[in-house]
Amino acid sequence: MAAIDPSKVRRYAHGSRVPGWDDAVDLSKAPAEVPDPATTPVPAELRAEIEQYMSRYPDFRSAAIPALHAAQRLHGWCSPTAVEQVACVMRLTPGYLTAVATFYDMFETVPKGRVDVYVCTNISCSLRGADRIHAAMQAAAGNDPEFHVKSFECLGACDIAPMASIDGEYVGPLTEADCRQIVEDVKAGRPVLESKQLRKRKTAGGT
């Protein structure tokens, strides 16, 4: 076997050949406690929404995911402030909520663009060219801070493969040209790709 040419070894920014692990915990810091309501301002609307969720369940902790959804909608991402506000209303530690937020794909613990563009790149969509669509979507919106383009696992719409979800609106089957249209529609504030919206589609096997 040929010797390894050091100039051809690809490395990550920190010099290693592996991408690295999640952000390490600062062990010198004491764990954050349940925030003090007196020093943690929470927008009244967010507080009301979270309290409404908490009242639905026999155990208030069940409201963690809906509450994080609400905080992410308000703050744009699950920022430390957002998590702290949820923790304050729910009387939980920020650590508990961060553990929940990092588990689920729809919560972002780093800043993201306002418009979520999930491009499905799972089996059925990739059999119909999803990787090409993802690349086209990246080219059309990847550098725009307004958009958050993410390749996603099966979104449950393989009948319109290849497809994407634009802020929850399912559209497909997509072509590369559609990706540019999506960006234009979002910027103009129009309904996204109206002719290809899934909710308007008839059932294939319907009578």
Next chain:
Amino acid sequence: MQLLFDDIDQPGLNTLRVYQGERGGYEMLSRALDMEPADVLSQLQASGLRGRGGAGFAMGVKASFLPKGDMDKYVVCNADESEPGTFKDRELMQKNPHLLIEGLAIAAHAVGANKAFIFIRGEYDYVATILEEALEEAKAANLLGSLELWVHRGAGAYICGEETALLDALEGKRGNPRLKPPFPAVQGLYKGPTLINNVETLMNAPIILRMGGEEYAKIGVERSTGTKVVSVSGCVENPGNFEIVLGTPTREIIYDLAGGPLGGKKIKCFFPGGSSAPVLPGTDEYLDLPYDFDSMAKAGSMLGSGAIIVADEDVSIVDLALKTAKFYRHESCGKCTPCREGTNWTVKMLERIDSGEATPMDLDIMASVCDQIMGNCLCVLGDAMAMPIASMIKWFREEFEEHIEAARERNGLGAANPQFNADEAAGPMPALT
């Protein structure tokens, strides 16, 4: 025969006006509320209805496991449809949300539960809104009696479709599966007895009551009764949801309903029940199988969630395996070592095959990794990767080997060595010292 898809595109079916006013909806719920819970249960049992979410466990039997008596019991509808290739629940909930609410209320009456949740995946945001609107209507019309029902949105995790992980997520935790037993029917949500059923399963409850359990059991074949909504996707002309009577030949579903493979190509293989099901080759022997629970199991695969993904002859089996394995690596919750590490190593080995660093022996290592995942974890997510990957190696080993050799050639590494030792192959395996 169309039971669930009966005029599914009727305008306004998602409103109470059409569902109750024109279609006689919620009649079965009021009939059920007048019946003894045990009688409702026996109707469900008589129907032979098997769970439509993936495991195929008899719904009536599952419901009968819940203890009787006065205590907090729960019904949870599993609408976290995330199995790749599956999109039936989305269509059913979007177009006929009241049928689910009615079915859920009937099931709750049958097991004596007074609180129920619909756990819907967070990505189905617009479907969840449709459900919430329907629920508001039903509550305003006072149709649900004493049942308290809420729609709960998840936040994107395949594992939450596993029933105990779903319960953890619903309790506001990370979605990690629990050790079973105790099964949810004994100790589930908030440690109370809990019935968890898939959307399509619950939607069948009003239909069963209307027809009568024994009459329903006459549809389909023995041990696979009723109709099934099948999601066909991948390389087919007309992908979509089709309602079939269980036992319909697979060929009829793929060719007649879904229009056959794209451009008249040959089918290389298909997943008969979502990406977790072992693939079957597209030969006459397998295409002629009746599509029902037992026939699929006998052929070495499973009906799963009823999602057929078709791959045609142009699809590279290595690409297909890599896509499949990457999905499970991403979705493994990380709780059990065989699944967390096994999915990761399978992806690494498949990437090596693709980049030309592998030898044909790696296929056996991969198969043995799959073997060691199976049955060794709290839930079946790892198994769900191991089964299709192992089946791809089983059916398409030669193509994997050709791919390995071609990639090695490209990489300038030459043929893998040793390839085959005729003396050893003829005799017994050499003993390990």
